[in-house]
Amino acid sequence: MNVAQPQALTFECETGNYHTFCPISCVAWLYQKIEDSFFLVIGTKTCGYFLQNAMGVMIFAEPRYAMAELEEGDISAQLNDYEELKRLCLQIKRDRNPSVIIWIGTCTTEIIKMDLEGIAPKLEAEIGIPIVVARANGLDYAFTQGEDTVLASMLTRCPDKAVETEKRKENAIQQLFNFGKKKEEIAAEESEYVKHPPLIIFGSLPDPVVTQLTLELKKQGIKVSGWLPSKRYTELPVIEEGYYAVGVNPFLSRTATAFMRRRKCKLITAPFPIGPDGTRAWIEKICSVFGIEPKGLKEREQQVWENLEDYIKLIRGKSVFFMGDNLLEISLARFLIRCGMSCPEIGIPYMDKRYQGAELAMLEQTCQEMGVPMPRIVEKPDNYNQLQRIYELQPDLVITGMAYANPLEARGINTKWSVEFTFAQIHGFTNARDVLELVTRPLRRNNSLKNLGWDKLVKEEAKV
């Protein structure tokens, strides 16, 4: 490959003509994460069609989400938004009785300027169910950023101490029921932790991963006071001024900002716990903020790397090209470069250099240590241009959306669907293998096919 080798990371910005999922897709994983929630997407048939098709079989499992499908009367304001939403939310209350209804604002509600934030508090008081508003629309955001808007809104609902004690009173019976047991447990647990200010982790992860990361920190004597989001809306963590917060995912910059500005928390900027290198750096950074000497992390990381060797063998020395669509790209590229890959280009929908600061520094350092050229980071990429670069560079692996995967495979280029990284468990030491399982799958598959002689399955296109 004849690519110039820049000494520092370069940032470019293209036209933004790229393929990604609409951010309303976040309801797919968030409704499963927050068990007592109901997501109401206020939009058109287009939004509904996307969700229906993107979520495939989940749609048939009586999901706790629905479309409030806008009709012509809603657009031209012949119908009253408040009354319409009230009617639907009462129906949801009756059928599902959720603890919270989350309204997802879409492009249409933006354009017709439906005042969701204004209507919600009034309706909330009237029907007695909290209503959280998140504007997860395609005008402003890409794919995973949808979760960011939901979490940023939900953050305002996290109790501070005062609310918490009041709630406790309401649940007096439940409290009594648990009291004896809890007291002992807490006493026993407290002794295992170092004394440090309360720490909140934000980012939606599957419960097993939450447990794994919590235990990982516990080994260092760090106590996790709460997660945003929690398993249930009614269990949102208490957040007081002066608490510390740390993110687990690279697309949560609005949530991070909200922690600092609205809740006066201190943000720990760390690389993200993706890959053993990222996980170690994440834990080390948290330890250093709390003045704790990390124990056994180096060995732990080393051990994980040894377990990955069979997969790393397959990708060492190969190149990977990220077309960019879910904002996990920087962290994944950093991990894969550490595995011995090179990476000419990292496409990414949106690059928050402050929130991802530590991750970017680690990427740069990793490139230097591994002796590979710095990738060009392309914000708001242009898929057409990227395809021309892919043809030219002929990377060993392209990580891309499903719109391009089959056509690239037909042209003999290995691809991995980027969406899978969003739904798979990829965080922490334990799941590093899962990331490589995904990354190496096309290479393993194509290894077994390689002698068949059918790499390119399209006829040469006529150049006009």
Added chain:
Amino acid sequence: MKLAYWMYAGPAHIGTLRIASSFKNVHAIMHAPLGDDYFNVMRSMLERERNFTPVTASIVDRHVLARGSQERVVENITRKDKEEHPDLIVLTPTCTSSILQEDLHNFVERAQMEAKADVILADVNHYRVNELQAAERTLHQIVQFYIEKARKKGALPEGKTEKPSVNIIGISTLGFHNHHDCTELKRLMKDLGIEINQVIPEGASVHNLKTLPKAWFNLVPYRELGLMTARYLEQEFGMPYVDITPMGVVETARCIRKIQQIVNAQGTNVDYEDYINEQTLYVSQAAWFSRSIDCQNLTGKKAVVFGDNTHAAAMTKILSREMGIHVVWAGTYCKYDADWFQKQVSEYCDEVLVTDDHTEIGNAIARVEPAAIFGTQMERHIGKRLNIPCGVISAPIHIQNFPISYKPFMGYEGTNQIADLVYNSFTLGMEDHLLEIFGGHDTKEVVTKSISADSDLIWTKEAEAELNKIPGFVRGKVKRNTEKFARERKITQITIEVMYAAKESVGA
């Protein structure tokens, strides 16, 4: 506002994109926010398409809201023109552009001045039409555009082809088994000695559209797509068209006879009766199947049918007329074309259902408890929940409904495929029931399978156990009858005694 979880027909722009991307070398540019290009994923995944889907988005973002999208749209059109050299660029409005109310017509005119390709604006309103109607409209629009263009240039070819020939109108990408149907129709035409003039839109080039009038007639196999175009061609050129879907033995014959009538009226003298006879009795297996004892066992079995107009109507007729199956109700989600459906099926089923609300369908299935369902993917899932087998006969569909092997629904091979589909659906149901009759392995606790079952009655353990001994396909009915009996007599607890008292009282 409407609370919705599932829709049968997609939004309008999907229809337009299906037409545009079916043609060769036509590029669609959507005026849409980020993420609305999900069509590309569907085409690439469902159709397992090897080529890039010729659809790009001209992204509507905050800047566009502030300043209008004129420059951006024109730029994207001219850029695509240079990059891909398409013959035609179709600017496709979405729900977002519908409410922005920008003058897209004007952008098209401006872009046309710079672009080598033809540029048109798809004339569809998101809030008035659905996917199917939009596809219908767009196909008509493109055909009309090229016919008029040729006419203006004086390039419209004169006269008809020497031998009888046909245009097959309505084969499109992401259509249910469309590729296989197309192959089968071509084969059928070849058997009838009819040349294929053109197939549109799938695989067609817009440059050839001007030769459409050279065909002797048009064949529109699907009710949903192509009629508007066929009527236009009839009006402009007096071209007759056949709109009988050749699906099922009887309808295929009817379609062929209509073709015979049309070509003979234009000066040939063909007689297809022998061909129909030969195919029906000896080549296709469907007629023989309906006479065989396999099919005898299906007599009077209850089925329900739901889907788009074409497939639901054809299936209803096949089940009822060709297999002696009792179609309790037949339904369609094509509400805009409900009268036609009503007329087609009313004599072949007890009840006609027109709705696009999947819960209504679910409840209607639970209510009649058929032995098999023929519907869309949604009905397949309802069937799973109710333990009723389902054959998928219509979109909306999943990847498994784009089979690699040859599976047409039309023509004589189509009749074979349908016979298999029907037979397999019912035998699966029968096997299941035999298992249960002979003690089976039914240890399930669940007895409530209906969709809305808020029962206020208590079943004792013994009664519940007894109920579970009853074969699955009648269990729901027994349960309902018993509960009805109990309610009428103000009995709140159902014991074995109550169960049998109920049975005696209704003779169930």
